[in-house]
Amino acid sequence: MTERKPPGVPFESWVDKQIRDAERRGEFAQLPGAGKPLPAGTDTSYDELWWIKQKMAREGLSVLPPTLALRKEAEDALAAAYAAPSERIARKLVTDVNVKIRDMMFKPPPGPPLGMKPYDVEEVVREWRERRATARDARDAERGTGTSGTSGTSNGSPV
Numbered sequence: 001m002t003e004r005k006p007p008g009v010p011f012e013s014w015v016d017k018q019i020r021d022a023e024r025r026g027e028f029a030q031l032p033g034a035g036k037p038l039p040a041g042t043d044t045s046y047d048e049l050w051w052i053k054q055k056m057a058r059e060g061l062s063v064l065p066p067t068l069a070l071r072k073e074a075e076d077a078l079a080a081a082y083a084a085p086s087e088r089i090a091r092k093l094v095t096d097v098n099v100k101i102r103d104m105m106f107k108p109p110p111g112p113p114l115g116m117k118p119y120d121v122e123e124v125v126r127e128w129r130e131r132r133a134t135a136r137d138a139r140d141a142e143r144g145t146g147t148s149g150t151s152g153t154s155n156g157s158p159v
Helices: 011-025 050-059 066-082 087-106 121-143
Strands: none
Touching (some): 066 121
């Protein structure tokens, strides 16, 4: 590989000849990863932080700007509130995330704007009750019992 390109020979054909000769000598046969697909995320553009990105991907980490992280946390808290086993827990989840939203509204960090306001706790609880009643009615209908029966219990289950 130390020889120079002879004058008058096109550069492309000279390089191709060097590669063909190296292949014939078997210089590419024992390279690490030979015969395997390229790793995911292999990019041809240069990125000076490539090693940090690979490390974070390997460790399962992600970094979002604070406002985007709070948006994600708020969405997760709302979903958890709707799935909460009790009204008290649903209220606590929404109240806790509202505190964080208000803090960020009054002291915005650098980055994209938050673009959201605190949740209405009473509205979330009302929706929680409706979803719970709908799910209960669906379960009762599936079992063949109704909440309008005269079973004498408040949850519609037979005595």
